[in-house]
Amino acid sequence: TLQPDAHIAYDHPSVPGHEHHFVLLEGALQITADGGTHSLSPGDCLRYRLHGVSEFRAGPDGARYLLALA
Numbered sequence: 334t335l336q337p338d339a340h341i342a343y344d345h346p347s348v349p350g351h352e353h354h355f356v357l358l359e360g361a362l363q364i365t366a367d368g369g370t371h372s373l374s375p376g377d378c379l380r381y382r383l384h385g386v387s388e389f390r391a392g393p394d395g396a397r398y399l400l401a402l403a
Contacts, residue, residue, distance in 0.1 A: 334398075335362070335391035346383040352403040355379040361392030 335341070355364065357373040364371045365388040366381050373379060389396075 335360075335389065335396045337391060337393050337395045339391040339395065340389070342386070342388045344386055346385070346387065349384050350382050352382050353380065354401040354403065355381075356399045358397045358399065360394045360396035362396040362398065363390040363392075364388070365390075 353366075355373075355378065357375055357377050359375055362373045364373065364379060365386075366383055367385045367387075369381075371379055
């Protein structure tokens with residue numbers, strides 16, 4: 334869960350190339366990974382392999398999500 338308007342940034346992945354499976358349950362979230370930005374609404378899914386910087390920005394109502402790493 335992210336609080337309203339929360340912002341988290343990482344300058345490198347903990348494991349380069351790690352596969353992320355992301356599902357937004359509630360709220361709104363903008364994910365930037367390796368230079369691409371994705372705006373998610375409830376029910377949206379995103380799958381990506383992270384090799385560089387990443388950033389998460391929650392909307393004004395926060396965000397609740399599931400994240401699985403493979």
